[in-house]
Amino acid sequence: MTADKSLIVAQGLTKTYTAKSGDVMAVKGIDFKVMPGTCTGLLGPNGAGKSTTMGMLMGLTRPTEGTLTIFGTPTSELTREQRVRISLVPQEDNLDPDLTVSENLFVYGLFFGIARSVLKDRVPQLLDYMQLTEKSGARVSQLSGGMKRRLTIARALINDPDLLILDEPTTGLDPQARVLIWQRLLELKKTGKTLLLTTHYMDEAQRLCDQIIMIDHGDILDEGTPRQLIKKHVPGHVFDMTKPIPKNLPLYEQEDVGDSVLFYVNDEDAVAFRKAIPEKATYLHRPANLEDVFLRLTGRRIRE
Amino acid sequence: MERYPRPLILAYRHSLTFMRRLPIFLGMYVLVPLITLYGLHRGFKLDDTQAAFMVPGFMVNAAASAAFISTIYGSLMRLTMQGSYQSWLAATLSVHHVLQADVLWNATRSTFAGLGIGIAGGWLMGNLSFMGLLFAMPGVILASLAASLLGMVIVSRAYGFDDVSVYEPVIAAVFVFSGVFAPVTYYPEAVQWLMTLQPIYHGIMVSRPAYNLELTWGVAFIHFSVLLAMCGVFYALAYRLLSRRLIT
Missing domain, CATH: 3.40.50.300 (P-loop containing nucleotide triphosphate hydrolases)
Known part of the structure; x- marks a missing residue:
């Protein structure tokens, strides 16, 4: 020991x-x-x-x-x-x-x-x-x-x-x-x-x-x-999709955050998901980060 | 490891800031009482006996009031606005160090204000006595210490200037009724009794005869004992309250 x-x-x-x-x-x-x-x-x-x-x-x-x-x-x-x-x-x-x-x-x-x-x-x-x-x-x-x-x-x-x-x-x-x-x-x-x-x-x-x-x-x-x-709390990719959300997107975990919806997509499916997004859609594709983990664990409610 | 006692280092810190504010300090705590004293002297055409009565009274009042005021404002600022106490505690100082340094510093520099008044006032009124000044100083010092410690008790319960500025009328009342320029026996008995609860009265009661080389052992024993007891009680109380405030 x-x-x-x-x-x-x-x-x-x-x-x-x-x-x-x-x-x-x-x-x-x-x-x-x-x-x-x-x-x-x-x-x-x-x-x-x-x-x-x-x-x-x-x-x-x-x-x-x-x-x-x-x-x-x-x-x-x-x-x-x-x-x-x-x-x-x-x-x-x-x-x-x-x-x-x-x-x-x-x-x-x-x-x-x-x-x-x-x-x-x-x-x-x-x-x-x-x-x-x-x-x-x-x-x-x-x-x-x-x-x-x-x-x-x-x-x-x-x-x-x-x-x-x-x-x-x-x-x-x-x-x-x-x-x-x-x-x-x-x-x-x-x-x-x-x-x-x-x-x-x-x-x-x-x-x-x-x-x-x-x-x-x-x-x-x-x-x-x-x-x-x-790795433990969030799939590897986040697509921050501005509303209106295109129809027929593959079903992934998503979170409505007001003006946009976050799609959490794992590493293997990220390319396929991106291809499925219509050209006219506005979105931001980024790797998952610690902020995603933080918000998942502590919620989005404002603390005073 | 311990190169200098830590309260001494804090006193060094205070001295650095003091030198920058010396004109303000001299103006507030030496010049203003001197103007009052000189005005009374000229306006009422005081004789030697009256001058010998007033000079030690002004010495004690100026020193102890300066100690009290600089504690309730200066120490409050360091505690609440500047966060200095917290930063000192994080630098290995204890609540005892902080309390001792602040009180000793406030009392010491105020004592010099009292001494300055004694010298300048005595000279202006034509009764300057170096032996008298020397004998009066212990009372001035103890009254200043007790006043500063009382100030720390108030500071440790205060959160802003409003909490301490309510004591301004008390300072004025103490100046008028403590026997600075008239015997306390001139005032109602209740007022006399109230005055015995604060250090300036006892400082004056011992410093005045000492300044005039008339101090008896009995008077010295009574008033020094009360002043020392006040210092002890106020220190214990200030330490307890400040510890609760700083270490949650």
Whole structure:
């Protein structure tokens, strides 16, 4: 029997909030593991329990039941030396608006017990890595949304963590900023860092994550690699057919999504299905992706 | 690993921001009380005895009010709008660190405001006494600490500026009725009793005789004990409430 090398282990992890209107179970006894050097995506709609799980990982939320360990130690018992190996990129920017860009990194580094002499080298390096050198003397309020996000990630790297927890790292960013952050996260993964991220962008999860955990209503719906999940839940091809739908199309699984109907067709039948579509019909043919899986598992109803 | 105590690092962070806001701080917490003090001095043609009564009162009130106000606004902003407390907790700090650093910082800089008033006010009124200032400072410091801790109790239950701005009339009432420029015995007994529940009254009761080199052991014991007890109770309460707020 080999020892469990998982960096994060959650077993029966439960969080119940007590409210006047009654108890609310935000996380319902979930089990998952995160292996070192991998990127794991925690995906789910709003209110699924992702942020609560993130909070428990950071020690900001106390589990009601179950165990959650990082580096083999329960999160409530992590030593300072262990906590220094963990960093968080929160969902909402909480950069220090009273400090300059470089001061944000410098002061944060001091919190982790890093020597000033080390920080004097590391801060410019990180600013360069995140393409923020020109803004080193600027106040946070002078930065664009993308710059703030890059600075938040730079701040999370100041302690050279082994585990980087990212809560929606690219939400609200333009494509250029997202691509830069993706590049940096992939580079970090290559250096052996462990990433755990939540995101609403399925293309992001598909691109970055080795393992996906789909979560909703506090429960894990399924987990696996992006490819495994797609193969398991959706036929390989999706034909997004704009209404009116031509008659006499072969019968395949279909889903009415308003202005169009999605036809889910397996790999072997995709060519035949395409040939059966009249020339005048408007449609988009694409491979099935993680978004299809996500919508299948969590539904299309809007969550507030 | 531990190079500097973490509350000290937070204090360093605060000092960086403070230097950028020094003119605002000096204006709000030193210049305004000084103008009031000078106006009273000139307008009412105060004699030496009255000046010796007022200067320590203004010192304590200015310092403790500054500590209270900068806590309820500054700390509230860091807690709710900036999310600073949450980011500090994620960087290995504890709720104790955050609480200690914010309170010590707010109280310390406010104490300097009190000292500034003592020096400038004493000089303006012609009764500057360095020994008096020195002896008055412990009362100023403890009143500021207690006021800042009380501010943290309020902050840990507040969600916006509206929740703390309701205390502005209390600040005004405390300024008028705590014995800053008139003995508390001039006011109704109920008001006198109410004033004993807040730190500025006790700060003044101990700093005034100390400033005039008339402090007795008995008076010092009573009021320092009350101030220390207030600090202890407010700290415990603020810690409990803030922990509940930050760690769910």
